[in-house]
Amino acid sequence: MSDRAHAPDAREEIPIIDVAGALSGDTAALADCAAQLRHAYEDVGFWFLTGHRVPQALVDRVFTEAARFHAQPLEEKLKLKINEHNIGYLPMKAATTRHSDVSTNNRPNLNEAYFVKRDLPPDHPDVRANKRFRGANLWPAALPGFRETIVAYCDAMEALALGILPIYATALDLPADYFSAAFADPQYTLRMSHYPYTPSLAQNEYGLAPHADTSFMTLLAQNKIPGLSLRTASGRWIDAPAIEGAFLVNSGQMLNRWCNGRFRATPHRVVNRSGGDRYAIPFFFDCAIEHEMTCLPSCTGPDNPPKFEPTTYLKFMEWYQSQNYDHIRNAEGVRLQAN
Secondary structure (H helix, E strand, C coil): CCCECCCCCHHHCCCEEECHHHHCCCHHHHHHHHHHHHHHHHHHCEEEEECCCCCHHHHHHHHHHHHHHHCCCHHHHHCCECCCCCCEEECCCCECCCCCCCCCCCCCCCCEEEEEECCCCCCCHHHHCCCCCCCCCCCCCCCCCHHHHHHHHHHHHHHHHHHHHHHHHHHCCCCCCCCCCCCCCCEEEEEEEEECCCCCCCCCCCCEEEECCCCCEEEEECCCCCCEEEECCCCCEEECCCCCCCEEEEECHHHHHHCCCCCCCCCEEECCCCCCCEEECEEEEECCCCCCECCCHHHCECCECCCCCCECHHHHHHHHHHHHEHHHHHHHHHHHHHC
């Protein structure tokens, strides 16, 4: 990994944006945050969010619960094995990053993860209809308090993500409430990842291979164990610093498509050489599952036609999962053989 720069130049430093004023409805603060966000996504790809209202004690409890979940025996975790809704437990080396523009021929990722989405009740219409990506969560039976903590965190993160949408809209030269309808029933995923210590790696082997997230935005709580690296606009890899109490935020492929490539979907990777276990709890936030993301009006014109076909979360994630998750690829192979 010798391509990592020792330090980024001034334009590549990860901005720190205090959103407290914008969350309180201060229009001047909103405009200032939007200008900073525009720089973050056009020139860097990541930013640190401070001034939020998510209690640190809740964040700490989620890290504890993630470690608690992964400390269970494998047979217990496999009772919740990941399904077609991207809900449940993903075993070690069960996913391979195949869609990356910056890294090819990757080996299976050296991490295990547990995924939850909105905690829909069994009688919810989407659950009853087995609607893709809208299934009921798979909760561990032997971890009292686990579900309550995770749901509380998801609720807090959803509120934060909805609260900063006006910053995104303003940064994209749109009315502050532009995204309200698209996010009336937002889709989200919390991934609780465990990266074991990996003192040596084979060629093209990572804890998580270089990739860009799929999401509109990803909010990553900070932890004290390093391992995350980011690829800047100039193509250099830098180690992500940790700012206590902040969230590291990035845009993903869905926002990149929606804004016609204006905001970057920044590649990043994970390698754990810390000497101990590493846990991460990224929260992926998206619009309603069937909302059509058509090129934003402020991001196209006579000399800048749309670069991407309109898509939805449902369509994009069906494609993404078929590329990267072995349980989906294997299921599709069985279906093809049956036909």
